[in-house]
Amino acid sequence: MMRQAGRYMKVYRDLAEKTPSFRERSETTDLIVDITLQPWRAFQPDGVILFSDILTPLPAIGIPFEIDDYKGPLLDKTIRSEEDLKMMHSMDYSKVPFIEESLKILRSEVGDTATLLGFVGAPWTLCTYIVEGQSSSTYKTIKSMAFSNPTLLKKLLSNVADCIGEYVIHQIDSGAQCVQIFDSWGGQLPPHMWEEWSKPYIQQVIAKARSKYPNVPLTLYANGNGGLLERMALLDIDCIGLDWTIDMADGRKRINSVQEKAVQGNVDPVVLFASEDAVEEAVRTVCKKAGPKGHVLNLGHGVLVGTPEEKVKHFFDVSKTIKYD
Numbered sequence: 343m344m345r346q347a348g349r350y351m352k353v354y355r356d357l358a359e360k361t362p363s364f365r366e367r368s369e370t371t372d373l374i375v376d377i378t379l380q381p382w383r384a385f386q387p388d389g390v391i392l393f394s395d396i397l398t399p400l401p402a403i404g405i406p407f408e409i410d411d412y413k414g415p416l417l418d419k420t421i422r423s424e425e426d427l428k429m430m431h432s433m434d435y436s437k438v439p440f441i442e443e444s445l446k447i448l449r450s451e452v453g454d455t456a457t458l459l460g461f462v463g464a465p466w467t468l469c470t471y472i473v474e475g476q477s478s479s480t481y482k483t484i485k486s487m488a489f490s491n492p493t494l495l496k497k498l499l500s501n502v503a504d505c506i507g508e509y510v511i512h513q514i515d516s517g518a519q520c521v522q523i524f525d526s527w528g529g530q531l532p533p534h535m536w537e538e539w540s541k542p543y544i545q546q547v548i549a550k551a552r553s554k555y556p557n558v559p560l561t562l563y564a565n566g567n568g569g570l571l572e573r574m575a576l577l578d579i580d581c582i583g584l585d586w587t588i589d590m591a592d593g594r595k596r597i598n599s600v601q602e603k604a605v606q607g608n609v610d611p612v613v614l615f616a617s618e619d620a621v622e623e624a625v626r627t628v629c630k631k632a633g634p635k636g637h638v639l640n641l642g643h644g645v646l647v648g649t650p651e652e653k654v655k656h657f658f659d660v661s662k663t664i665k666y667d
Contacts (some may be wrong), residue, residue: 343654344379344563344646347393351651353380368395370592374444375451380559382456385650385658389520389638390456392445392513395469396463396524403435403505404429405472413476420475421485421498430501431606433508438605442516443454449517460518462509464525464564465502466536472498481530488539495539510560520559522583523547529566529585533545536570541577548578561606565643584608586642590631605632608642614653615646621653625660634666 348354358367366407367373373648377393400407402478407417417497421427426512435442449458471477473495487495528540548560562630563583564570574582583609597603613624629639639661645654 343381343387343389343641343645343657346385346387346389346391346654347377348443348645349647350381350645350649350654351384353384364395366639367442368393368398369438371440371443371447374440376443378448379451381654382452385655386456387658389459390448391459391522392441392448392461392518394441394461396461396526398441399433399438399462399505399509400468401470402434402509403502404411404431407471415471415476416421416470417471417475421472422483422494424494424497427494427501430505433505433512434509435512441513444545445513445518449519457519458517459520459522460510460513460516461524462506462513462547464523464528464540464549464562465499465506466531466540467525467527468502468506469495469499470527471547472502473599481527485531485535488535488576494634499539499543503546504550507547510547510551511554514555514558518558520561521551522561522563523579525562525564525567528564528570529568533569533573535572536564540564541573544579545577552578561604561638563606571596572600575603580604581606581636581638583640586610588642590628594632602636604636604638606638606640607658608640611641611643611649614649614657615640616653618653618656621656622660625657626664629661629664639664 361367374393378390382390397407407415410416452458470481470484513521525540530534531540559580561581561583562574562579565585567585568588571593581604582597584605586608588608590608594605609624609628613621
């Protein structure tokens with residue numbers, strides 16, 4: 343379940359009160375391991391997802407950032423010129439030792455009882471922060487750059503893709519058994535722009551990872567990806583996550599019309615605020631529409647703040663009762 347470790351859990355909120363800095367929680371080995379295992383201990387899901395952030399590797403490539411409690415990620419220095427590009431360098435894993443340490447401990451703790459998942463941000467999504475300097479509702483600066491200085495943007499995206507491909511390999515080296523790529527803001531691009539400015543650089547990440555680990559599953563999620571499914575299906579990806587706005591049967595049919603892939607999702611996260619009967623119906627409906635194989639049951643987005651823990655538990659409990667003829 344995306345964001346299965348987080349603020350909806352009381353045990354997490356209690357820990358956050360003692361350690362209020364998100365950077366500290368997501369960059370301290372002992373805390374990462376504890377937080378990652380909180381939902382696993384509570385609900386016994388089939389997947390254990392590394393507690394981290396898509397921006398975590400940025401300091402390792404020369405791009406520092408901070409997280410403001412109200413504004414979110416903030417970058418003092420953006421990349422908007424050829425000169426700015428010089429601040430980037432290849433991955434320096436001494437800046438993120440907690441990733442390797444945490445994954446190794448988690449792999450040992452979990453063993454064969456669940457799959458250990460790592461994750462990374464897609465190049466376009468990461469570059470929205472690198473260029474804009476913070477979260478954005480319009481992405482005006484980076485979208486404008488695609489027209490005003492496409493050469494610079496292509497260099498930036500390619501540099502980031504190289505680093506993220508290496509970061510995927512690093513996570514697998516450290517114990518991740520599957521890695522999910524999040525193109526969180528890919529859906530903010532019109533499909534023809536996603537085709538030019540996101541897709542090739544996701545494929546660059548995939549190709550780099552496949553060069554060392556051709557058989558490790560890679561999955562891709564792009565929020566708002568209803569207009570992108572056929573394009574996503576052309577990538578060398580094993581599984582495509584559907585957000586909650588797409589009918590599972592329609593999404594699977596559209597993807598398979600291009601190339602057969604596994605799918606992930608896509609229960610509406612808001613359903614977890616409803617009754618247990620509503621949760622059960624939503625889970626069974628999605629599973630029925632997805633079919634008996636090649637489906638990873640998940641939400642269509644991350645768990646929302648305030649979600650009742652007992653409904654998350656019911657989601658997992660129902661999933662374990664699903665049977666196919």
